[in-house]
Amino acid sequence: MYVAVKGGEKAVKNSQRLVAKKRRGDISVQKISMDQIANQLGLGVDRVMAEGSLYDVTAAAMAIQQAQGDMTEAVFLVRAFRTTLKRFGNSIPVQTTKMTAIRRVSGIFKDIPGGQILGPTYDYTHRLIEPDPDHAPDPPCDRHTDTAPPDKTAACDDISPLPEELPRVIDILQAQGLLQQDETTPPGDAAEDLTRQPLAFPVSRNLRLQALARGDEGFVLGTAYSLQRGFGLDRHPFLGELKVGYVAVRYTPPELGFDIHIGRIKLTECVMVNRQDDAVRKAAGFETGYGLVFGQNERKAMSMSLLDRSLAARKNTGKTDYPAQDPEFILSHCDSVESSGFVQHLKLPHYVDFQSELVFIRNRRKDHTPDKGNP
């Protein structure tokens, strides 16, 4: 009779054995190496690093393999690893104007100081599945063989000679006094950390941006899209600048007292520009939304900057007619590890609660008083 509730331990062990087998697949097929994932599935690695909030190519590649390519599961693995790492300090804020850009586009000015750089993008490819997309001979950059550490993927980016410093496109608008001042975010040590403190409302801009940066790409994209369809925006937004490239990370160890270069990270930065003409409160002009994501992920950075703007708007206008204007709705539901866990916990046993419901329903049926209003 106990068959129904016994045997949990054995079942779990068997299930873990089965998943290991499934993950390996047909053993006559060669196993994928971490290097292959880091190099040839680089955008996937970028996404896992961004949502995992950990810039670690090796950890992300290992997680993707361990999760059989399930990105949300891979993000979860990276998060569970990240949470055990010690937070030893804050870096100096990275200077994105000094980014070594591999791609930079603007939708608002044809010619921008520093120039537009198309760089690697699928934007203008024809999406035709080809038998072998790399049928052409391998591009010249194949220096990194299997001995090179995976983050050497950077070596593959063709970096044409670019100005040392790319001025920000919105600085043009700023100089003309056409931009509303953004909320200032405390730099460095004063910055809050979403992974060390719970989200509370009203939420500061730096926590809002952190939540969006690690938020689920699909959720962030979908809700940003809803803005564009009129569920929160009443006019077309513009892409001020979208930039992908590498920035140097500098850190001041307390025992040294001066800052040192500790590495390079790949980032996607986006600034969206919206017209603002709430004449009652301030002069007509433009306001911006900001997005910054680990790796190359333009879809995410653009969506993030649209949401950054619309979530800030609540403070300015006090209106939240649509979900994508409501910080609590967006920020409480954008995390894939949280949402995936809670939706899927329904697979856990709920015998006891369901039993309580059954008892309630049965007792109710026994009641002789006919339902009011119900036939």
Added chain:
Amino acid sequence: MPLSYNFAYLDEQSKKMIRRSILKAIAIPGFQVPFGGREMPLPYGWGTGGIQLTAAIIGPDDRLKVIDQGSDDTVNAISIKAFFKKTAGIAITEETKEATIIQTRHRIPETPLQKGQIMVFQVPIPEPLQFIEPKKSQTVKMHGFEEYGSMHVKLYEDIAKFGRIATAFDYPVQVHQRYIMSPSPIPKYDNPKLHRSPAVHLFGAGREKRIYAVPPYTDVVSLDFEDYPFELEKWDGACAVCGSTDSFLDEIITDDTGTRVFICSDTEYCKKNTGNPAP
């Protein structure tokens, strides 16, 4: 990648932070204390809040019991025990009396708890007002001003519609005549066990990042009305295994025609009744 983890997984700083939140929660019974919930290697919804509480309070001498749906052997209980065996190497027990810490999902053991024991509840939705007012910014104020009218209206509407209060589990309670609290999704059958219990009851919500507590010997009263008093689930039969008539019974379908028998949800209690104590 480093492959060693601290005792009970979490680093000591995180444990301290959680312990400070627990102390605050005990000082303000039933109040939800926001805390910097950490990401755990188990999914949200699987008991990350409870696991963090246990990880923060457990020591090498503790004896841990983990139950899910009242049973020591359901898959999730097994998995959480395996986690603490692996990361803390502590002793696991199925004996309610032997345990110093009991982590639970959805039940309180039938065997009465004793002074010195700690119950750790896994909580999915810590906010009892969540389905009345989904916005945290609002519910915080409602608790602050003890503005609980809408909860009573909801219970009243149940009576008007169904002739009785329709909440069967996660039945709201008022703690120490002040805060309205979710007892977690235990059946309302278990609510009276919280009232003036000699044990410490800690509640952890990992995803929502809230900790709250019921200290020992604290009043925990299930909400009701004078003319519609709080009532417990009742079964017509007894447990088919041990014959108990004083425990929460699960229904087991035994064949394709839908024949049902009832057995104790608390497996340890049931084994004891049959004179077959847990190992």
